[in-house]
Amino acid sequence: MDKPLNETPHQVRLTASEIANIWSQFQNDTMAICIYNYLINTTEDAAIREILEFALSLAKKHIGTIKEYFIAEKFPIPHGFTEDDVDINAPKLYSDEFCLTYTYIMCVYGLAGYAAALSTNIRRDIRDYFVECQDETMELFNRSLDLMLSKGIVSRPPYINPPENYEFVQSKHYMKGILGGERPLNSIEISNVHWDLKKLQVEKALCISFAQVAKNEEVKKFFWRGVELEGKQIEILGSVLSLSHLPSPKSEESEITSSTIAPFSDRLMMFHKMIISSATMGLFGSAVATSQRLDLGMHYSRFSMELADYMVDGFKIMIKHKWAEQVPLSDDRKHLAGQ
Numbered sequence: 001m002d003k004p005l006n007e008t009p010h011q012v013r014l015t016a017s018e019i020a021n022i023w024s025q026f027q028n029d030t031m032a033i034c035i036y037n038y039l040i041n042t043t044e045d046a047a048i049r050e051i052l053e054f055a056l057s058l059a060k061k062h063i064g065t066i067k068e069y070f071i072a073e074k075f076p077i078p079h080g081f082t083e084d085d086v087d088i089n090a091p092k093l094y095s096d097e098f099c100l101t102y103t104y105i106m107c108v109y110g111l112a113g114y115a116a117a118l119s120t121n122i123r124r125d126i127r128d129y130f131v132e133c134q135d136e137t138m139e140l141f142n143r144s145l146d147l148m149l150s151k152g153i154v155s156r157p158p159y160i161n162p163p164e165n166y167e168f169v170q171s172k173h174y175m176k177g178i179l180g181g182e183r184p185l186n187s188i189e190i191s192n193v194h195w196d197l198k199k200l201q202v203e204k205a206l207c208i209s210f211a212q213v214a215k216n217e218e219v220k221k222f223f224w225r226g227v228e229l230e231g232k233q234i235e236i237l238g239s240v241l242s243l244s245h246l247p248s249p250k251s252e253e254s255e256i257t258s259s260t261i262a263p264f265s266d267r268l269m270m271f272h273k274m275i276i277s278s279a280t281m282g283l284f285g286s287a288v289a290t291s292q293r294l295d296l297g298m299h300y301s302r303f304s305m306e307l308a309d310y311m312v313d314g315f316k317i318m319i320k321h322k323w324a325e326q327v328p329l330s331d332d333r334k335h336l337a338g339q
Helices: 016-042 046-072 096-118 124-151 187-213 217-243 266-290 294-320
Strands: none
Touching: 016 046, 016 096, 016 124, 016 266, 046 096, 046 124, 096 124, 096 187, 096 266, 187 217, 187 266, 187 294, 217 266, 217 294, 266 294
């Protein structure tokens, strides 16, 4: 009798890619548990708090499943983040509106991450698990966006008027930008710039809040450097929209309170900044690949180089303070051979 197609093949070991996916998710979701335990404790709006509680329940559920996989594979359970990394009684640092926007943007990153994980998993049970994670995150995404729409706090992308008919590119000048040529933004470029700008605004607001409450002076300076870097990138992308007479999304900076008491450990905040920056690097790469104006490609390429340099310095800080948990390594065959 044939085995069911989706039967868990327990005799098949997890590949390095599958270990990488669940290890990364463990780090991200233990961090999310800390963050949402705090946000729930400071959020006053009942409808928003319900969304945050749903996000927390998903993260807790994922951790339980991931632990089972590690135990079955005889891999040590990662350290991740614990209650030592959060003070849920710290004063309010974010407005309720920002907590909702943050959840929405984290869903966008999460959906992209689950899609990437799905494409690198081989075992059927692992694939099924990440499909389930993607479906749950899609529900969280829809619930958070629907609530944002009902509250009128969504910065919609710009509208464009329909052309009379389809067209084919007829001139090499199409590739040039406003400053070096003639062409306004196309709809793909508008989408890239708008959404990258929105994510940078959320990232900048987080950096401001982290710089405000961090305890280590070196960490404070690192976060403020991020504020300045993202501020410059926001200004450039905003000017790209402005030159095409298009609006920019609303800034999130005013959604940060004046509290200087840290709800999170410096280690957690550094990790959070690094994973968001890593995701942003991917967005820049995608924008380079899909933008047909040369000036945009140059902007995004420069952003990527600036961000890569910033992330290297951040990782050095994490190593210095023993905050960077090591991803599982392959065997060092040379060392095992005594060479």
